[in-house]
Amino acid sequence: MDYSSILPDVIKVADEASERVLHIYQSDFKVSYKADDSPITAADTAAHDIITQGLRTISRDIPILSEEGKDIPWEERKHWRRFWLVDPIDGTKDFTQRTGEFTVNIALIEDGEAILGVVTAPALHEAYWGLKGEGAHKRDRTGRVHRIRVAEPKAVKRVVASKNHLNPETTAFIEEQIGEHELVQAGSSLKFCRIAEGHADIYPRLGPTCEWDTGAAQAVLVAAGGKVETLEGQPLKYGKQDVLNPYFIAAGNWYIF
Missing domain, CATH: 3.30.540.10 (Fructose-1,6-Bisphosphatase, subunit A, domain 1)
Structure with missing residues (x-):
């Protein structure tokens, strides 16, 4: 097709x-x-x-x-x-x-x-x-x-997050792994899209999501030059028996997990 x-x-x-x-x-x-x-x-x-x-x-x-x-x-x-x-x-x-x-x-x-x-x-x-x-x-x-297209790397990373889902695990990851940052608020799958259009740099999701929450926006972000990977550095995959996603990080392609 x-x-x-x-x-x-x-x-x-x-x-x-x-x-x-x-x-x-x-x-x-x-x-x-x-x-x-x-x-x-x-x-x-x-x-x-x-x-x-x-x-x-x-x-x-x-x-x-x-x-x-x-x-x-x-x-x-x-x-x-x-x-x-x-x-x-x-x-x-x-x-x-x-x-x-x-x-x-x-x-x-x-x-x-x-x-x-x-x-x-x-x-x-x-x-x-x-x-x-x-x-x-x-x-x-x-x-x-x-x-x-995703943005070029910057010294201060723009971290996109949601008021509804910014849990302690995500906060700890941001502080320990990213350091100095600017917080950009966005809801739903728009978090991926903000990275895809260069308005944010990274979206760590250390909380529950399902495949349908991420599939479309992941396709947009990857097509824009970004990537979405598990904490183990593997691409986020679809069509699993369990539709729950593992924790993941969405970011511009320059980011090394």
């Missing part, structure tokens, strides 16, 4: 989901809670429906794993060499708290690698996409599209 030829269609699907999400975001929506106490709204399910329908139109033979449709047995998933990985809304807490820093995420996984990713931020009117070997781009709130 020529992935560059389907990328515009994937962006269109993400935009359609984003439009619906923004409509709900601007309304008086209700918040429910899953069994693990994580929040969910009508926007999550609406985006899931739009994205899964759109992706099936693009490629009926590629299976889909979505956070809102994740109950697919491993006996079935283990045979997937290629699949779509979807987080209809990453940062539902940001959505419910109306910070605007939530995203819609679509990734294409092949042989464990995130090779194509689209990330939209509906409330910020921004979009990012990346394709392995083809680079990464951003569409800003004016509609202008431009190529993005």
Whole structure:
């Protein structure tokens, strides 16, 4: 499959989901809670429906794993060499708290690698996409599209983190491994995107995430010249039996783990 030829269609699907999400975001929506106490709204399910329908139109033979449709047995998933990985809304807490820093995420996984990713931020009117070997781009709130690239190394590292997930382990890592730094706040998968566009340098995540939280944004960051690796220095992989990610560090390509 020529992935560059389907990328515009994937962006269109993400935009359609984003439009619906923004409509709900601007309304008086209700918040429910899953069994693990994580929040969910009508926007999550609406985006899931739009994205899964759109992706099936693009490629009926590629299976889909979505956070809102994740109950697919491993006996079935283990045979997937290629699949779509979807987080209809990453940062539902940001959505419910109306910070605007939530995203819609679509990734294409092949042989464990995130090779194509689209990330939209509906409330910020921004979009990012990346394709392995083809680079990464951003569409800003004016509609202008431009190529993005990770920044050159600086003496004072700009560490991107989230107010919701800055735990003691992450704080200790920043102090011990990075040293002098400037803290850049960002929510959801936008943390990866801020590095991809050169506005931050490193994102250490020593806390729980799932594959759908990171796949699309990892594809964008890697296409922009960055990397995402485990604490052992291995690339963050996808399509595992356990969808939980190990701890990882996302950064510009110059950073040595």
